[in-house]
Amino acid sequence: MSDGPGMRYETWRALALWGAEEEAAALEVIRSRSPFRYYGPDLAHRTDAFEAAFSEVAGVAHTVAVSSGTAALTAALIGLGIPAGAEVIVPAVTFVASVGAVVGARGVPVFAEVDDSLTLDPARLEERITGRTWGVMPVHLNNAAADMDPITEVARRHGLRVVEDAAQAAGIRYRGRPVGGLGDAGAFSFQLDKNITAGEGGAVTTSDADVHDRVARYQDQGGQFTTARGATRGTADAPPFVGTNLRMTELTAAVLGAQLPRLLPMCRRLRDVARRVRAGTADLPVRWRRLPDEEGSGGDLTLLLGSRLEARGVVAGLNAAGIPAHTLYQGQPVTANRAVREGRTPWGVEWERPPRLRTSEALLGRSVTIALGAAMTDDDVDAVVDAVRKACQGISAAG
Numbered sequence: 557m558s559d560g561p562g563m564r565y566e567t568w569r570a571l572a573l574w575g576a577e578e579e580a581a582a583l584e585v586i587r588s589r590s591p592f593r594y595y596g597p598d599l600a601h602r603t604d605a606f607e608a609a610f611s612e613v614a615g616v617a618h619t620v621a622v623s624s625g626t627a628a629l630t631a632a633l634i635g636l637g638i639p640a641g642a643e644v645i646v647p648a649v650t651f652v653a654s655v656g657a658v659v660g661a662r663g664v665p666v667f668a669e670v671d672d673s674l675t676l677d678p679a680r681l682e683e684r685i686t687g688r689t690w691g692v693m694p695v696h697l698n699n700a701a702a703d704m705d706p707i708t709e710v711a712r713r714h715g716l717r718v719v720e721d722a723a724q725a726a727g728i729r730y731r732g733r734p735v736g737g738l739g740d741a742g743a744f745s746f747q748l749d750k751n752i753t754a755g756e757g758g759a760v761t762t763s764d765a766d767v768h769d770r771v772a773r774y775q776d777q778g779g780q781f782t783t784a785r786g787a788t789r790g791t792a793d794a795p796p797f798v799g800t801n802l803r804m805t806e807l808t809a810a811v812l813g814a815q816l817p818r819l820l821p822m823c824r825r826l827r828d829v830a831r832r833v834r835a836g837t838a839d840l841p842v843r844w845r846r847l848p849d850e851e852g853s854g855g856d857l858t859l860l861l862g863s864r865l866e867a868r869g870v871v872a873g874l875n876a877a878g879i880p881a882h883t884l885y886q887g888q889p890v891t892a893n894r895a896v897r898e899g900r901t902p903w904g905v906e907w908e909r910p911p912r913l914r915t916s917e918a919l920l921g922r923s924v925t926i927a928l929g930a931a932m933t934d935d936d937v938d939a940v941v942d943a944v945r946k947a948c949q950g951i952s953a954a955g
């Protein structure tokens with residue numbers, strides 16, 4: 557997320573660390589005249605190398621690099637064999653891309669409540685399961701993991717597939733294990749606002765060789781180049797299917813490869829920044845968003861205030877002090893989006909108006925997220941503490 561005018565620091569993550577390595581990596585691809593991942597006059601296989609390196613970060617056997625996070629989510633669902641019309645449970649608090657991916661994979665989104673972690677409430681998940689439910693898509697919101705153990709337990713009990721939307725969480729862990737390797741498949745985004753970036757880009761992670769094979773073929777026209785020229789060959793006896801083109805370019809992969817070594821140190825640093833702000837305001841009657849695993853998080857500072865009005869006041873107070881802060885998604889659950897609410901897809905109305913998810917609506921509406929940037933100085937951190945203290949003066953403990 558970019559900083560607004562008058563803010564005292566920039567809120568870029570990976571982009572703040574862009575420098576000579578990214579430039580050299582991109583230049584090398586241009587000079588080699590080989591920007592396409594599967595062949596070229598002097599191909600350096602930067603995309604293959606990025607996939608291998610990212611598998612280490614996500615703790616999985618396989619990564620397929622693709623063109624965006626939305627493409628990664630769609631390819632993950634298709635790689636797992638989602639049947640047409642199958643229902644996928646999505647939390648009410650997410651970016652509309654989670655919904656778009658389900659639609660793109662010919663599934664039907666069903667919306668579930670979040671809890672005070674602003675991620676999928678495992679206790680409310682079960683009530684949304686029907687005979688048509690095929691999978692669940694927990695979202696690791698703003699660099700903090702969803703509560704994967706209880707979510708996975710419910711999913712297993714009902715035979716559901718788990719696709720992690722880890723678009724906002726590259727480098728994040730849950731109980732010692734990296735996100736992206738906790739479900740049947742994970743999806744990451746490398747768009748400008750995310751933890752590592754080349755402007756656009758995405759990745760599917762899985763430890764299932766068959767899922768990997770299907771995703772690799774789907775993103776490459778059913779396996780046009782992956783089977784003919786590339787290093788990865790499809791499972792020889794699996795039947796062919798028609799795919800599409802979601803391929804990553806060598807330029808993107810080269811830039812992402814240059815960023816990757818900075819990812820974990822940046823997450824650690826921003827987690828530390830968040831801790832220092834929480835410690836510096838520990839005597840105030842403020843409540844922070846619950847993090848199912850704070851230890852594995854990558855720097856989230858989200859306050860839960862007593863009301864929407866109070867949240868608006870705190871945003872205004874922080875912004876006036878030059879601290880970038882906002883209420884995520886303008887305080888609106890994804891079901892408030894008109895197309896989502898009305899079930900409108902490019903090919904017609906595909907689902908009925910979802911119920912209002914009042915818990916999610918209320919929690920999101922009274923939340924305030926302080927944006928952190930990778931270039932923040934210690935002075936900036938002190939300024940955040942001061943600004944939170946001032947902005948929260950006079951508020952009472954939230955219920």
Ligand SMILES: *Cc1c(COP(=O)(O)O)cnc(C)c1O
Pocket residue numbers: 624625626627650651653654695721723724744745746747756757758
């Ligand atoms: C950014 C994002 C996506 C989509 O990623 P793109 O690369 O922009 O397609 C999906 N889900 C969530 C939660 C996101 O924040």
